[in-house]
Amino acid sequence: MDMKSLYLLIALAPLAGSAIAGLFGWAISRRAAHMVTILGVAVSCVGSISVLSGILNGAQPFNGDVYTWLTVAGHTYSVGFLIDSLTAMMMVVVTSVSLMVHIYTIGYMAEDPGYNRFFSYISLFTFSMLMLVMSNNFVQLFFGWEAVGLVSYLLIGFWFKRPTAIFANLKAFLVNRVGDFGFALGIGMVLYYFGGSLNYTEVFANAPALKDATIQLIPGTDWSLMTVTCILLFIGAMGKSAQFPLHVWLPDSMEGPTPISALIHAATMVTAGIFMVARMSPLFELSDTALSFVLVIGSITALFMGFLGIVQNDIKRVVAYSTLSQLGYMTVALGASAYNVAVFHLMTHAFFKALLFLAAGSVIIGMHHDQDMRNMGGLRKYMPITWITSLIGSLALIGTPFFSGFYSKDSIIEAVHASTLPGAQFAYFAVIAGVFVTAFYSFRLYFLVFHGKERWMQKGHHDHHGDDHGEHHHGLGPNDKPHESPWVVTLPLVLLAIPSLLIGYFTIEPMLYGDFFKQAIFVNAELHPAMSVIAEEFHGAAAMSMHALSTLPLWLAIAGVATAYVFYMVAPQIPAAIRKAASPIYTLLDNKYYMDDLYFAVFAKGSRLLGTGFWKIGDQTLIDGLIVNGSARVVGSLAAVVRKVQTGFIYSYATAMVIGVLVLLTLFVVGF
Numbered sequence: 001m002d003m004k005s006l007y008l009l010i011a012l013a014p015l016a017g018s019a020i021a022g023l024f025g026w027a028i029s030r031r032a033a034h035m036v037t038i039l040g041v042a043v044s045c046v047g048s049i050s051v052l053s054g055i056l057n058g059a060q061p062f063n064g065d066v067y068t069w070l071t072v073a074g075h076t077y078s079v080g081f082l083i084d085s086l087t088a089m090m091m092v093v094v095t096s097v098s099l100m101v102h103i104y105t106i107g108y109m110a111e112d113p114g115y116n117r118f119f120s121y122i123s124l125f126t127f128s129m130l131m132l133v134m135s136n137n138f139v140q141l142f143f144g145w146e147a148v149g150l151v152s153y154l155l156i157g158f159w160f161k162r163p164t165a166i167f168a169n170l171k172a173f174l175v176n177r178v179g180d181f182g183f184a185l186g187i188g189m190v191l192y193y194f195g196g197s198l199n200y201t202e203v204f205a206n207a208p209a210l211k212d213a214t215i216q217l218i219p220g221t222d223w224s225l226m227t228v229t230c231i232l233l234f235i236g237a238m239g240k241s242a243q244f245p246l247h248v249w250l251p252d253s254m255e256g257p258t259p260i261s262a263l264i265h266a267a268t269m270v271t272a273g274i275f276m277v278a279r280m281s282p283l284f285e286l287s288d289t290a291l292s293f294v295l296v297i298g299s300i301t302a303l304f305m306g307f308l309g310i311v312q313n314d315i316k317r318v319v320a321y322s323t324l325s326q327l328g329y330m331t332v333a334l335g336a337s338a339y340n341v342a343v344f345h346l347m348t349h350a351f352f353k354a355l356l357f358l359a360a361g362s363v364i365i366g367m368h369h370d371q372d373m374r375n376m377g378g379l380r381k382y383m384p385i386t387w388i389t390s391l392i393g394s395l396a397l398i399g400t401p402f403f404s405g406f407y408s409k410d411s412i413i414e415a416v417h418a419s420t421l422p423g424a425q426f427a428y429f430a431v432i433a434g435v436f437v438t439a440f441y442s443f444r445l446y447f448l449v450f451h452g453k454e455r456w457m458q459k460g461h462h463d464h465h466g467d468d469h470g471e472h473h474h475g476l477g478p479n480d481k482p483h484e485s486p487w488v489v490t491l492p493l494v495l496l497a498i499p500s501l502l503i504g505y506f507t508i509e510p511m512l513y514g515d516f517f518k519q520a521i522f523v524n525a526e527l528h529p530a531m532s533v534i535a536e537e538f539h540g541a542a543a544m545s546m547h548a549l550s551t552l553p554l555w556l557a558i559a560g561v562a563t564a565y566v567f568y569m570v571a572p573q574i575p576a577a578i579r580k581a582a583s584p585i586y587t588l589l590d591n592k593y594y595m596d597d598l599y600f601a602v603f604a605k606g607s608r609l610l611g612t613g614f615w616k617i618g619d620q621t622l623i624d625g626l627i628v629n630g631s632a633r634v635v636g637s638l639a640a641v642v643r644k645v646q647t648g649f650i651y652s653y654a655t656a657m658v659i660g661v662l663v664l665l666t667l668f669v670v671g672f
Contacts, residue, residue, distance in 0.1 A: 002060055007081045010091065011134060013040040014098075014148035015127040033116040037123040038102045044097035044126065052088040061519055062084075063136050065083055075196055082136030082200060086343065086520035089274055089511075090133040093350045097267040098126045100492035101144040105259045107489035108365065112257075118158060122263060123153040129268050133275060135663075138187045138198040138407060141276065145183065147238065148269045149176045152389040155264065156256040165255040172249035179246050186232030204282040204421050211286045228434030230283055230290035234297075237273025241327050244301045246597050251308075260359030261316060266323050266353035271346045274330045275383055278339040282522045285337065288421060291528070295335025295416075296423040299430035302328030304593070306437035311589045314371045315360045318445045322397065324354055325434060329412050331644065332427050337528030338415035339521045344504075344511045345408035352396035352405055352500035355493060359390040362489050363449055367456065373445065378454040382482040387450050389493040394446050396500040398439040398557045401545035404504030409435075410544070411512060411534060413553055418533035420555015435553045439560025446569040456482070505541045513538055 017040025021033040028036075055061070061084035068078045081087075102122060109115050128151055132144025157169030191198055193207040207226075214222040237243070242250040253265050264270070277284060277294065284290055302325050309321030326349050333342035364371055366383050378389045396405035413435075416428045460477070484490065510516040513535050525532050539545065548554045567575050579586045591597065645656075 003083075004064065004066060004081075006047055006051065007062070007083060007134065007660070008066060010044045010051070010095075011127060011130045013043040013047075014130070017042055018120045018123035018127060021116050021123065025120060028116070033119050034102070034651045035107050037119040038099070039124055041095060041099045041102050041126055044130065045092075045099045047295060048088070048091035048095045051083060051456045052092050055083075055085050056516075065136075069139070072608045075198075077139045077198065078137065079140055080136040080199075084520045085518075086275075086278065087133055089347060089516075092640030093347050094126065094129050094268050097350055097354045097496075098122070098263060100354065101259045101263040101358070104262075104361070104489055104492040107362055107486045108259055115156065118155075118257065118259075119157070121151055122260065122449055125155070125260075125264065125269070129272070132272055135244075136200055138190060138200075139204075142184070142187060144283045145236070145272065145276075146180065146669040148264075148272060149173070149180065149240070149250065152176075152253070152260075152264050152269055155260040156253045158256050158260070162255070165671040168249075168252040168255040172253050175246050175249040176239045177188045178424050179236050182232045182234075183236020183239070183336060186229055186234075186236060189225070189229040189232060193229070200279070207283055207286060224287060224289065226283065226287040227289040230280070230287045231293055233280060233283070234273075234277060234290065234294055237277050237331075238297065239268050239273075240276075241273030241331065242301075242324055243273070243297050243327065243331055244304065245340045245595065246376050247301060247305060247324055248599060249594070251317055251320045251592070256321050258316065258357060259667050260362070261320070262354040262357035262531075265320065266357050267350035268517060270323065270327055271330070271350065274327070274334065274342055274346050277331075278343050278521060279337045281337075285522060285524045285528065286333070288527070291337060292421045292423050293335075295332055295421055295427050296421070298328045298331025298333075299423070299427035300328070300333055301325065302332055302434045302578070303437070306434050306441065308589055308592055309441035310437065311586060313373050314386065315363060315373050315376075315445065316357070316371060317358055317447065318441055319353070322356070322438065322441065324499055325438060326397075329431060329434070332416055332431055332503050333412045335421065335427065336412075336415045336419035336424065337523050338412070338419075338530045338534070339523065340512050340517050340531065341408065341411045341415050341534075343517070343521075344508065345412055347507070347511075348396070348404040348500075351496055351503060352393045352403075355389060355393040355496035355500050356397065358493055358496065359386050359393060359490070361489045362386040362485045362493065363390075364481075365485050365489065366482065375456050377452040377456070379452070379482055380450040383484045385484060385490040385508065386491060389490075389497040390450065392444065392497045392500055394442045397442050398560065399553060400557070401548045401554065402505060404500055404502065406502035406548065407508045407541065407544065410548065410551075410553060411508070414534045414537070415530040418530040420529065428528065431553065432556065436556040436560045440564050443561045443564035444568055452569055456480075461501065505545075507540050508544070509538075512551070515607045528599050537647050 017037035020028070020036045025033055033599070035264040047296055063080070063082045063084075065076075065078040065080035070077050100647065102119070105118065106451065109118050111323070112118065125148060128144050128147030130144075132148060135141045135144060153169045153173045156172050159165045159167045187198070191201055193210065193215075194203045195236055197206075199202060210225055213225040214227050215228065217228065221400060237248075238246045250265060250270065254261055257266075258382050284294070304320050305324035305328060309318050309325065310320060312318045326345070330342045330349070333339070333345060363379060363386060365375065366379065366386070367376060392403075396403040399406040413428070413431050416424060416431055417426070512531075523531055588594070
């Protein structure tokens with residue numbers, strides 16, 4: 001089997017599974033639906049692993065077109081694959097996490113009437129994501145980009161009878177449109193200025209010549225072409241990867257079922273923006289302004305979204321804010337020109353964050369679909385597998401030495417420290433402070449859920465918003481006990497816990513300091529020294545972990561865990577006292593910095609006002625009133641005058657004729 005057929009098989013196998021489950025879902029059993037989609041993703045996963053091992057064994061990157069879509073004015077737009085180390089790594093992450101989520105879904109969605117539809121959607125998502133990462137041109141990238149957005153919309157609103165879910169999926173769709181508008185403009189700039197081609201290789205080859213080119217967006221002021229293009233492309237990434245201020249859709253997307261929170265909003269779709277910027281490294285390297293912009297946006301997201309995780313009570317929303325914060329970390333690494341580190345963190349984070357989401361889902365199943373952490377506690381002895389895997393995921397997230405998250409997170413902090421761009425000091429402060437915040441909210445969740453007294457006995461004093469299946473809505477009754485979830489739920493947890501524990505240790509050297517990304521990512525080391533500086537300090541993965549004992553991030557993480565322990569295990573009255581003392585800050589955080597209210601008041605209500613104005617003034621008054629009805633009125637009033645002449649009496653007409661003849665005679669006589 002030649003390589004091209006293998007790549008097509010990898011991309012199309014999930015699409016085939018999705019089509020069968022989606023189009024014939026009414027005709028086939030649930031078992032058939034999950035078998036066919038899992039088979040498609042498994043084929044894809046095995047194929048991706050073989051592609052990655054080929055590249056590790058020295059296979060040359062593949063860059064070729066598979067199918068010509070259209071030719072316009074000598075420009076060819078085609079579906080093509082660029083398979084290099086960056087793509088291969090992304091393919092393995094996407095397909096392996098997706099496979100785990102597919103298996104997990106059998107248990108999680110067992111009682112749901114939309115079972116076949118759900119499998120069809122997640123398989124379609126896997127196909128879209130693969131098209132995005134495998135593309136070798138901007139057109140196909142944009143196709144995958146929009147397709148993952150569409151599937152995300154379908155999945156967030158999966159329970160379409162719930163108004164909150166419909167509101168959330170509309171919000172995600174609209175916020176992503178804002179980002180995608182910037183992205184489409186960026187692609188347009190590339191097409192117009194970079195030699196008329198949309199193939200990556202040609203665009204990147206033409207880019208250095210345009211380093212100093214300027215354009216006039218506003219007549220009279222010169223803007224750097226590179227900076228404008230890169231920032232527009234990055235605005236696309238801000239929408240998809242939920243960077244401030246386009247982050248508002250991600251926490252609301254938790255209205256969807258938990259498996260997609262893990263797949264889309266932790267492991268794959270939200271990292272599309274990060275992947276895209278890394279892929280565009282030859283462009284971003286030519287504009288310091290754009291890199292500074294990326295750096296600052298990322299650091300704001302990393303720190304300020306972490307703060308919001310502290311005040312949430314819904315177990316999934318805490319994990320959602322944690323995702324936002326970690327995406328901020330990846331973006332900071334991109335801004336510091338440490339693209340390999342960003343992609344490395346993307347990979348390690350995909351495993352441990354998917355693990356944390358699926359563990360949260362397992363807890364939700366155990367709690368009979370009650371998501372409020374105030375009603376949990378002491379689950380450790382009832383759900384041992386969920387407990388231990390959650391602990392591994394949390395330790396990886398906060399950056400415990402030897403866990404995968406430690407290597408990537410620490411490398412990001414070091415890289416930012418070495419960056420010389422404007423804004424790097426602020427970014428360094430943000431990522432360092434973020435370490436404490438991350439440790440605090442992660443272990444707040446961990447202690448509230450798995451330790452302490454069992455609070456589901458005395459429930460009834462909190463409102464519950466669980467992700468109930470359809471309409472029925474319940475937590476644990478007074479005599480129920482939580483129980484460990486079935487094996488289809490716990491097996492993916494265990495399989496995700498293994499890479500969360502080990503993958504960083506084994507991959508840091510080739511991915512950051514070896515030649516793994518040599519042909520995929522380009523850094524101008526003279527201008528952006530971050531990577532070369534941290535390479536000098538690296539003496540192997542084990543040494544890095546040993547050295548961590550003397551560094552600030554580790555002590556901040558320990559302090560965060562200790563604070564969470566004291567606040568939620570030893571003296572639960574402290575958080576309540578702090579909330580009272582700092583109530584304005586608490587209110588600010590509880591209202592998510594009022595960003596949602598601002599957007600709703602300004603953009604949502606503004607566009608409605610605009611629409612109403614067009615309708616009332618434009619449509620009713622001007623068009624209907626003046627043009628349509630106005631012309632009718634003019635004709636009507638003329639007709640009313642003319643009508644008086646048409647009486648139907650013969651003497652009226654005779655008189656008119658006599659008068660007419662007299663007038664003509666007069667004119668005739670006078671005229672001569």
